Amino acid sequence: MGNVGRWQPDSRGRLQEAALVLFAERGFDQTTAAEIAARAGLTERTFFRHFADKREVLFGGSDLLKDRIVSGVSGAPASDGPLDAVARGLDAAAAMLGQFRRDLSRKRQAVISANPELRERELAKIADYAAAVAAVLRDRDVGEPQATIAAEAGMTLLRVALERWGSAYDDRDLTTTMRDTITELRAVAVAVDG
Amino acid sequence: MGNVGRWQPDSRGRLQEAALVLFAERGFDQTTAAEIAARAGLTERTFFRHFADKREVLFGGSDLLKDRIVSGVSGAPASDGPLDAVARGLDAAAAMLGQFRRDLSRKRQAVISANPELRERELAKIADYAAAVAAVLRDRDVGEPQATIAAEAGMTLLRVALERWGSAYDDRDLTTTMRDTITELRAVAVAVDG
Numbered sequence: 001m002g003n004v005g006r007w008q009p010d011s012r013g014r015l016q017e018a019a020l021v022l023f024a025e026r027g028f029d030q031t032t033a034a035e036i037a038a039r040a041g042l043t044e045r046t047f048f049r050h051f052a053d054k055r056e057v058l059f060g061g062s063d064l065l066k067d068r069i070v071s072g073v074s075g076a077p078a079s080d081g082p083l084d085a086v087a088r089g090l091d092a093a094a095a096m097l098g099q100f101r102r103d104l105s106r107k108r109q110a111v112i113s114a115n116p117e118l119r120e121r122e123l124a125k126i127a128d129y130a131a132a133v134a135a136v137l138r139d140r141d142v143g144e145p146q147a148t149i150a151a152e153a154g155m156t157l158l159r160v161a162l163e164r165w166g167s168a169y170d171d172r173d174l175t176t177t178m179r180d181t182i183t184e185l186r187a188v189a190v191a192v193d194g
Numbered sequence: 195m196g197n198v199g200r201w202q203p204d205s206r207g208r209l210q211e212a213a214l215v216l217f218a219e220r221g222f223d224q225t226t227a228a229e230i231a232a233r234a235g236l237t238e239r240t241f242f243r244h245f246a247d248k249r250e251v252l253f254g255g256s257d258l259l260k261d262r263i264v265s266g267v268s269g270a271p272a273s274d275g276p277l278d279a280v281a282r283g284l285d286a287a288a289a290m291l292g293q294f295r296r297d298l299s300r301k302r303q304a305v306i307s308a309n310p311e312l313r314e315r316e317l318a319k320i321a322d323y324a325a326a327v328a329a330v331l332r333d334r335d336v337g338e339p340q341a342t343i344a345a346e347a348g349m350t351l352l353r354v355a356l357e358r359w360g361s362a363y364d365d366r367d368l369t370t371t372m373r374d375t376i377t378e379l380r381a382v383a384v385a386v387d388g
Contacts, residue, residue: 081386120314147376149354150382156350160343181343187384188344192275 012050014040019057020104023111028054028118033065058108058118062125068092069129073136083144086154087182089133091175093158098165098174106166117156130155206244210232210339213251214298217305222248222312252302252312255290256319262286263323267329267330276336283327285369287352292359292368300360324349342377 018039022031033054037047051057072092076085097105112118133151142150161181164170170177214227227273228346231241266286270279279348291299324345331341346367355375359368366374 071196075360078320079386081384083381083384085266116314116318117310120310120317123314123317124310145375146378146382149378152350152354153347153379153382156346157343160346161251164339181339184340184343185347186383186385187339188347189380190274190275190277191380192273192278 011040011042011046015042015050016049016057017104018053020107020111023058024107026096028111028141043056055118055121058112059121065093065096068096068130068171070132070136073133074139076140078140082137082146082150083154083182083186085137085140086133086150087179090154090158090161090178090182094175094178097162102166105162109162109166126155126159128194129158153185155159205234205240206235209236209241209244210251211298213248214301214305216250218301222305222309243358249312249315252306253315259287260319260323262290263311264326264330267327268333272334276331276340276344277348277376277380279331279334280327280344281373284338284348284352284355284372284376288355288369288372291356296360299356302363303360318380320349320353323352347379351379 001188014133015036019031019036022036022039031054033051036054036057039043040047051060060123069089071093073085074087076088080088095162101116111123130151133154134147138144156176161174161178164181165172165174165177171182209230213225213230216230216233216324225248227245228238230248230251233242245254257359258314263283263286265281267279273329281318284382289375306316324342327348328345331344336344351372355368355372358364358375359371364371
């Protein structure tokens with residue numbers, strides 16, 4: 001590949017960490033790409049080699065995450081019920097997201113929660129995952145509205161599980177938290193005859 | 195009450211209808227309060243007697259809706275399970291929202307969907323309902339994470355039911371659609387052993 005100058009294998013990770021620390025300290029809008037690069041001990045050019053803009057630091061993994069979720073659902077055995085199949089997609093999501101450092105994941109969520117534009121973008125991403133999952137379920141011959149309900153409920157569980165995992169009082173790994181969240185929904189959904 | 199001039203009992207409804215028609219035609223950002231008033235055959239002053247700003251035409255009922263949902267949940271019999279109690283809140287929501295003209299409700303949803311800032315506001319409102327419902331469930335001695343999961347799942351169902359009711363191919367009343375959506379979640383949530 002020739003000489004890539006000061007490029008280092010870990011530049012991307014260092015930029016992400018520097019960005020999340022600065023976003024959390026100063027706010028997203030008050031942080032520039034140049035400042036992120038400086039904090040990481042890298043040049044602005046290096047920043048833009050890895051990210052199109054500072055928003056991509058927060059959302060750069062979302063296409064991959066969507067692919068993983070969709071693959072998880074579409075690879076479910078035919079005998080799976082709709083939420084069983086969605087649960088396989090959530091397992092795949094947990095396997096990917098659970099690799100991130102929990103403290104950085106928590107910072108990411110805090111940064112997004114503090115900014116209406118970022119919240120909207122995050123929720124739009126999750127709505128997009130839900131639409132993709134519903135489409136996969138329909139391909140599996142799940143009818144409507146079941147497909148949409150299972151997909152939307154699943155993405156709600158993803159959101160709740162990520163919040164629990166990011167919170168200080170939940171020390172388990174993301175896969176365990178995710179599965180537990182699904183089990184709790186199943187328990188909660190049972191009708192009680194009063 | 196004395197002379198209230200040109201005020202008419204139906205001014206508020208006329209302003210709402212005019213606003214939704216204009217928002218749908220021109221976009222929310224391109225519509226002014228003066229234009230809404232003119233379309234309704236009323237003065238701008240009358241508009242501001244009913245609404246603080248044009249956003250309130252879309253969101254003015256949300257505090258009342260939250261109260262209705264919360265009252266529905268807190269009034270549920272002690273024997274209700276978490277989702278049973280949430281379902282009573284959703285019934286109360288359907289009773290209130292189902293009184294609106296469906297064509298205007300559909301216009302409202304289309305206007306909100308087309309505008310990121312309005313989408314964010316709508317989702318923030320729904321997140322606020324979910325937090326309030328979770329608090330009521332905890333008061334009913336539902337533990338965490340069950341309370342949050344039941345509340346979040348319930349608000350997801352509210353959103354899905356409103357979309358279904360607003361869609362052209364669903365002719366049933368909102369209460370029926372809402373109850374059906376809850377029943378479908380219960381059915382979808384059952385684990386199938388593959």
